[in-house]
Amino acid sequence: MMQIYEVGGALRDELLGLPSTDRDWVVVGTTPEEMETRGFQPVGRDFPVFLHPATHEEYALARTERKTAPGYRGFILHADPTVTLEEDLKRRDLTINAMARDSNHRWIDPYGGLTDLKNRILRHVSPAFSEDPVRLLRVARFLAKLAPFGFTVAPETSALLRQMVNNGEVDALVPERILQELNKGMETTNPARMFEALADWGALKKFFPTIDALWIHTGDLAKNAVDHGARRNLEQVLRWAAWVSALFHGSSRQIWHPLLETWARNLRWSKEQHQWVELSCALGPSARHLSPQQPEEWLPLLEGCDAWRRPQRFFHFLELQECLGEVLKDLQPNLSTRGKAALAACQALDLPALVRSAPTPAEIPQRLRAARHAALCALSPTRRST
Template identity: 60%
Template sequence: MKTYLVGGAVRDRLLGRSGGDRDHVVVGATPEQMLAAGFKQVGSDFPVFLHPQTGEEYALARTERKTAPGYRGFVVHADASVTLDEDLARRDFSINAIAEDESGAIVDPHGGLRDLEARLLRHVSPAFAEDPVRILRGARFLARFAGLGFRMAPDTLELMRAMVAAGEVDALVPERVWQELKRALEEATPSAFLGLLRDCGALQRLLPEVDALFGVPQRVEFHPEVDTGLHTQMVCDMAARLAPGNARVGFAALMHDLGKALTPPEQWPKHINHEHGGLDPVRAVCARYKVPNDYRELAVIACREHLNVHRFDELRDETVHDLIARCDGFRQPARIAELALVCEADKRGRKGLQESEYPQAAKLLAAHRAACAVDAAQLDLAGLEGPQIGEALRRARIVAIRRVRQHSSE
């Protein structure tokens, strides 16, 4: 029985990156031997065990055979006869098919070290085409490693295009698409995720509402990058910069301009009322992928309100209050902070404006804090009932908003 460290832990160490899960493959063992050694078995699809001391995962070496469309259509074979090379051959990319034995020696049968040096994501074998999730994983890896100069190998990109043409991505279940999208939005360069999906044709199949933004022009005086799809990519990257690891902000950034794809071409480059036109497409994406409620609500709010936040200085104090109330900002104050981040990402996710200031965010947050500080218990509510009490609280909050706005302008 031999154990090897495999996958991301080896890859990331060779790239000089820390963290990540440490996964192991065990060659020459049976489930009974693992249990006898004190390991705890988890999972039902194939034999995976948790180390009794470290809790790290140890999986028996296995092979896979395609039996049906989609990423679930596999039969897994795992027993003591499966070799390390056979196990590594079933993996997606060569940089994830590197193993390290217990003495620290590297096992690299598929050229992973070479591709790490060349900054290439290259498929291990033609079996890559059997699992459409690998398209999403490849795009997500690009979102993580684009800053290091990684790109998709041309032959792998062609294979992905063939998979899309064969309808493989149509078999993906919504939960898995959402999982990979969410993880990509937590990476440093989500634009690379969108770019790869678009290059291979998967974006049009999975997120047609986003794909439709490419080629739609905007007014150059506001959007020097012109193309709405490019702008969306830039906004997603800026959101990742402003709110690292916050996929909720990243998803709202991705969704905020969907209405521009619905503008009749004869109205280009203007997009009148796109903030309201985009609400149905946002809700359609969320329904398709069973997006969690908090993600959906922030995306809807950002789509509807981002222009209002941009023109914050022009809003009346009453309008500022009602904007906060529409966003449920008095019961869920964190939502206003995230809305401010999405709007700042929208403003700075434009060619040449990445380092520009966005004072509207601080002004919105200051108004929100002032309104939330109003204590209903300290108001004179004598003789008031029901809606009258709510209106009195609203008036007091508007006064608080007016004061803080006047103070900031002095």
């Protein structure tokens, strides 16, 4: 007899009072053929998943899995009408994700998820947890997402996570999947909890080679910076830039640039991620230290940020540096206001007239730069008062 249960993160989030748009369902006691007869549309490539004909929500047949090879793809899945709900829930990662609710709104909780949710504990369901290295990243991400609720990881689960790192299970993770999970964690209200947990389990240095010395000296600054960026609601790429920039605080380019290139290559950072981190590391310290008495020093920063063509990116850069400066305590006053005034002064120039005044085309860049420098000098408080 076919039975349908609601499962997964939507139930967890509902109990925590969090918004959740995606609902998942498990179907017990049926076959793919019967699902299609009832109008469900098959979409699963590796296992039987169907879309409801009206709601288009996902309905998966109850299934078990067996480990056959290293990594998170080395599983054989088994689904047939004899697989029970309890067997399906047992293959899930955490007890708070292994609860179900039937059509009569009765809870099925064979692994103590309701108790762990009440006690704010992340605990693995079974020893099979260690067979999927993605779960290490998921637990770290859940810590970040649920940080406002004060969740901690059960000691036995932390021990298992460290064992997964030590025995090389996480080495099978591909860069794209690592970055996908890290990006999700970066979008939470407390991304620092994710990095803190990964460091505690020994995984951070796997994903960011040679980070150990930096983490000891500037790890706290990096955690504070990324959480401050989250509180300021910075975009994900800017939060990445805040975390890495604070981590490299006080390091010379000879130190941070090779590391940055290695991390970007290993994690397959997007072009935008890579550019933002490099821009902040290269120009951020100069911007944060720029004196109100020397507005002409904005010129190389405006040029480096390509502010003429991308003014909005320059404004985001200023916002990022204010975020960093508040954490690093190296911020000159009114950074954004001064930066926007500097750009406005340059934008007010009559560029076509300057271009026409140049004796030769080769002299146009020099003419433009000299005019911009003069416009910025005019912003100096001492020059305006004379």
